[in-house]
Amino acid sequence: MNKPAKAATRTAITPTRAEDFPEWYQQVIKAADMAENSPVRGCMIIKPYGLAIWENMVRIFDPWLKDYGVQNASFPLLIPVSFLSREAEHVDGFAKECAVVTHHRLEAGENGLVPTAKLEEPYVIRPTSETIIGDAMARWIQSYRDLPLKLNQWGNVMRWEMRTRMFLRTSEFFWHEGHCAFENAEGAKSDCLTILDFYEKFFRDYCAFSGFKGVKTPEERFPGADQTYSFESIMQDGKALQAATTHDLGQNFAKSCGIKYQGRDGAEHFVHTTSWAFSTRVIGGLIMMHADDDGLIMPPRIAPQQVVILPVIKDDSSAPQIMEFCSGLAAKLKAQGLAVRLDNRELRTPDKMWDAVKKGIPVRVEIGGREAQDQAVTFVRRDLGRESKTTLSAEAFLQEIGKTMDAIHESMLERSRAFHAENIVExxxxxxxxxxxxxxxxxxxxxxxxxxxxxxxxxxxxxxxxxxxxxxxxxxxxxxxxxxxx
RNA sequence: CGGAGCGUAGCGCAGCCUGGUAGCGCAUCUGUUUUGGGAACAGAGGGCCGGGGGUUCGAAUCCCUCCGCUCCGACCA
Incomplete structure (x- = not known):
């Protein structure tokens, strides 16, 4: 009798992508322990593993902005309603989805706490900060010598969405928003294109995202923009994801916020402004771009954990030797700047293994008695699966690991490119x-x-x-x- | 906000039609044996059956009403 076909086809995630893509997406997030729903409608709790991805994105992208001359600042979460109403198109675009703060005090009432002390002018929780930053710019900019002014803030915003999905569309989300002012239209346009190039580089070289840069059609433009540029990518279900945008706001906000400067000609001019952003939505894109039916597959350069080391201990006698070898290996990998996790939790090896699979850790190292004995390393690439299991001497492994990370990145990017080629038809x-x-x-x-x-x-x-x-x-x-x- | 579905243990679900003391799988805890790609056995803990109201001797089950979630649409990073 043959054994029944081993559940080799069993996937860590059910349902599979083919069976039910949206449900699969939710399950990947849960399985990787990235986020969960919160008691607040439309808002999620980003758990440590999920936030670590975002922190890496910030860590990588922020220096590029600074290098380009952008300064970080922080503006209020609350924006006076009157500010928002300054730019007509902008109001149209965002008014419907604003959360509004109308009171500043709670008092005990019959059914619990009730708001009292109504504010004279309500505030909206920022859906984006063009207007309040524009207001500041109007005071900060006097002369052409103050230009260009390039600002950015990393923060959260709120849009009262009708339908939310974890990471892809939540009421509260994290992003960076750049806001710049220039003397002329050329400066603004060039800013939009430069930042768009940064985005492309970020997605391509760090997230292993293929995609396309382009100009939005008039009806898809940001409310209040003269021109919107975007980087978009196609997800595994064939739907496109707008991963990042830059907006050439022309003089629209300059006029509505009164951002004027005295030019080289001595006359008064309105500045040209831009704004640009990517958000935690990109994390959703990572899932839909790269994950498979066993869960997440993290591109190595933004992976919170790049290498996980699993000690495989058969009997207690060999344990000290194995653990010592593992710790030594972890230290050497760390010395190379890699994010390493030595998983010494009291769990069974297969459970730790599947945890690493579902979290999409690029390289999984398994160290047992044999490896410790031979000073060797057995490892598996997450993107290729169990077939890629390889054993090298520790020395060779440490020499190759950097290249392995690059190879994983390249192969993920190549897969993404091939997918794009297949999914764009003329x-x-x-x-x-x-x-x-x-x-x-x-x-x-x-x-x-x-x-x-x-x-x-x-x-x-x-x-x-x-x-x-x-x-x-x-x-x-x-x-x-x-x-x-x- | 329209259409559809769903809220029962940490997770996934059955039970509801036809009311009668709340169940299964996984996970958790304890013990033993195990461990190189999803371990086995034995035992244990864990529930205001989404909230409120009704019908009834009795409601997870029937009725009303809120609330929430998911999917499809409109809106959007």
């Missing part, structure tokens, strides 16, 4: 677009921009839940990518 006509999605296909269709003028486009978009993602730079504005998006 179309010419509205019917091409319609037929593609009518056939149940996913991904994006690249069509000539002239199609945006067709009246029937709205119908097709509505029918299949499509939107214009952006007009990729590589096509010089002649084409636009259309598809479903997060």
């Amino acid at each position: 179309g010419k006509t509205l019917n091409d677009l319609k037929d593609y999605f009518a056939a149940g296909k996913t991904g994006l269709v690249k069509v000539p921009v002239e199609l945006l003028k067709e009246e029937k486009l709205a119908e097709v978009k509505a029918e299949y839940g499509l939107s214009a993602r952006n007009m990729p730079f590589e096509d010089e504005g002649r084409k636009v990518l259309i598809g479903r998006a997060y």
Whole structure:
């Protein structure tokens, strides 16, 4: 009798991506212990492992901004309602999703605490900070010598979303928001493009994200912007994710906030401002881009833990030797600047192993009696799975580990590129677009921009839940990518 | 805010139609044996069955009403 087929196909995450993508996404987050829902509607608790990813993103990206001349600052969480109403389009865009603070005191009432002491002017919890930063800029900028002024803040914002999903869309989310002011339109545009390049580099070289830079169509622009640029990527279910945006705000906010300077010509001019951001949403993108049916797969360069060392102890007699070898190995890896975790928890080895798998730790090292004896290292790459199990001398392993990290990164990026290549198809006509999605296909269709003028486009978009993602730079504005998006 | 579904142990679920002392799997704890890709046995702990109201001798189950969550849509990083 043959043994029943070993549950080799059992996946750490149920359901699988193919069975139910949204549910799979939730389960990956739970399995990796990244975040959980909170008692506050639409807001999540980011757990240590999830926040560690964000902290790495901050650690990597922040120096780039500083190097480019951006200074960090911090503006209030609360914004006077009157500030928000300064820019007409901006109001339109955000008013509906603002949380409003109207009182400043609680008193015991019949059914518990009730707000008393109404504020004369309510505040909104910032959905974004253009207006309050603009107000400060108006005071800080007098002369062309004060320009450019480049500011950024790392913080949280709140948008009262109708429908939330962990990381991808939550009412409160963390981000950085850059706000810059320039003498002229060229300065602002160049800022938008420079930062967009930073974003592309960040996603490509650290998150192993393929994607495309481009210009937003007018209807997809940020409220109050003259031009919005974005970096977008396609997730494993074929839907696009806007990973980061930069906005050329022209003189719109300068005029509504009164940001003026005396120019080289002695006359008074309005500045040109920009704003740009990426958020904790990117963490959701990491999951949907890279994770598989066994859970997360972290790109090595932003992984909170890059190497996990699992001692495999069979009997207590060999334990001290194994642990000593493990500690030594951990110390040497740390000395190379790697984030190492020696998992000496009192759990069974398979449980620790699956924990490492579900957290997507790039390299898992297993050290048992044999390795300790031979001064060797057995390791597995998370992106390749158990087939990649390799044993090297400790010396060789320590020499190669940096290259292994790079190789994992490159292979993840390559996978992402291949996926993008397969999921962007060219179309010419509205019917091409319609037929593609009518056939149940996913991904994006690249069509000539002239199609945006067709009246029937709205119908097709509505029918299949499509939107214009952006007009990729590589096509010089002649084409636009259309598809479903997060 | 519209449409659909769901709230029962830490997690995943059954029980509800047809009311009668709350169950299963995993996880947890204890012990023993184990341990190189998801261990076995034995025992134990753990629940205001989302909240409130009703019907009833009796409600997880029937009715009303809130609240929350998930998915699809509209809105959006």
